[in-house]
Amino acid sequence: MVSQRLRVPASGGTVLFSPETSAPARSPGSAAPGTEAPGTGPLLGTPEMDHAVVERRFGGHMSVEPRKLMSEGWTSWQGHVVNGVFPLGRYLGCSNHSGVFLTVSAARRPPEVAVKLIPTNRALAESQLPRWKRAGALAHPHLLRLWEWGGCQLDGLPYLYTVMEYADQTLAQLLQHRALTDDEAREMLLPTLDALAFLHGRDLVQGQLKPANILVVGDQLKLASDTIRHVNAGTMSANTPTVYDPPEARHGSSSTADDIWALGVSLFEALTRCPPSGLGEPREAIVLPADFSSAFREVVVRCLSPSPQDRPSVTELVAWARGRSAGSAPAATIHIADFRNG
CATH class of the missing domain: 3.30.200.20 (Phosphorylase Kinase; domain 1)
Incomplete structure (x- = not known):
C-alpha cells in the first residue's frame, strides 16, 4: 500500500x-x-x-x-x-x-x-x-x-x-492518482511562471511544458531544462504535433506564447487529470466543460486562445496568480487516498 x-x-x-x-x-x-x-x-x-x-x-x-x-x-x-x-x-x-x-x-x-x-x-x-x-x-x-x-x-x-539533476517526482505521476485542487494549482503556478519569466526575458522558451516536465527536486518545483531552446529556433521534435503544441506550431511559427498555450493545457490537465479535447478543431475560442474550475476558467481560456497575440504574458499571469492567492488558507498537508501500485 x-x-x-x-x-x-x-x-x-x-x-x-x-x-x-x-x-x-x-x-x-x-x-x-x-x-x-x-x-x-x-x-x-x-x-x-x-x-x-x-x-x-x-x-x-x-x-x-x-x-x-x-x-x-x-x-x-x-x-x-x-x-x-x-x-x-x-x-x-x-x-x-x-x-x-x-x-x-x-x-x-x-x-x-x-x-x-x-x-x-x-x-x-x-x-x-x-x-x-x-x-x-x-x-x-x-x-x-x-x-x-x-x-x-x-x-x-x-x-x-x-x-x-535527479528528480524525485513529476506532476504526471501524481495525476495518475488524483487531480490538484485550485489552491494547489495556484501554488504550482507561481514557481512555474517564475521560471518562464526568466526564460522569456532571455528570448528562450521551455519548449515542452507538460506535467511530465514539471518536476520536484527536494523541496523545489522545477521545469525540465533539456527542452529549452531559443524562441526562433523551432521545435526540437520531429514528431506529429501534440495537444501541448499551439495551432501556429503546425505552420512553423514560434514565440514565447507557445509556452503559454502549453501552460494552459497543463493547468487543465492538473485540475481534471486529462488534457482538454477539441483543441485541433477550428474555432474562435476553446469551450471548457461546464464543471471546470470557476477560479481557473477565464485564465485557461485565455492561455488556449487560438491566436498567440491573445494569450496573456507571463507578467499578466503572475499578477493574476498573486492576486488570486491573497488570503489563501495556511499551510496544510493533503492526504491522498491509499492506492496500490500497478
Whole structure:
C-alpha cells in the first residue's frame, strides 16, 4: 500500500509531491511502470531512427508492441558505461525518443544524478548540443540543472547524452492518482511562471511544458531544462504535433506564447487529470466543460486562445496568480487516498 501527500506551503512556496511507502519502494525519482521518467518528454530522433535502433538490438521483424520493445531495448543498456564515466544504473523510464537511467557523478553532491540518452545522427547532434550547452549555463531555482552533455556510442550505435539533476517526482505521476485542487494549482503556478519569466526575458522558451516536465527536486518545483531552446529556433521534435503544441506550431511559427498555450493545457490537465479535447478543431475560442474550475476558467481560456497575440504574458499571469492567492488558507498537508501500485 502506498500513500502520497501534496504539501502546500502557506505562501511563496512550492508544491511538493512526496511519496511515502511501507512496501519495498522504488528509489525517489523513478517513474511508475508505463510512465515517463522525470524530464523524458519527446525530444530528438525520429520514429524511423528508433525503429532501426530496436531492430539492430533485437534483430528481425518487430512482432510486439513498439513501446514495450523500446522499453526492453533501453533496459538492456543497464550496466553499460557512457564514455567510461557514467555507469548506466537503474532504468528510470523512456519516451518514444529517449531513455533515462540513474547514474553517479563523483563531481556532484549528492552523487546520484540522471542521464538521458537519445539516438542521434550528425545533424541532430549539431543542433542539439549547443542547446544543451546554453541550457547548462542557466542557473535558476526552478529550472532543472544540466551538468554535462555530449555524444557517445553504445554497441556501435550513436547517442547523445545529458547528465542532469535527479528528480524525485513529476506532476504526471501524481495525476495518475488524483487531480490538484485550485489552491494547489495556484501554488504550482507561481514557481512555474517564475521560471518562464526568466526564460522569456532571455528570448528562450521551455519548449515542452507538460506535467511530465514539471518536476520536484527536494523541496523545489522545477521545469525540465533539456527542452529549452531559443524562441526562433523551432521545435526540437520531429514528431506529429501534440495537444501541448499551439495551432501556429503546425505552420512553423514560434514565440514565447507557445509556452503559454502549453501552460494552459497543463493547468487543465492538473485540475481534471486529462488534457482538454477539441483543441485541433477550428474555432474562435476553446469551450471548457461546464464543471471546470470557476477560479481557473477565464485564465485557461485565455492561455488556449487560438491566436498567440491573445494569450496573456507571463507578467499578466503572475499578477493574476498573486492576486488570486491573497488570503489563501495556511499551510496544510493533503492526504491522498491509499492506492496500490500497478
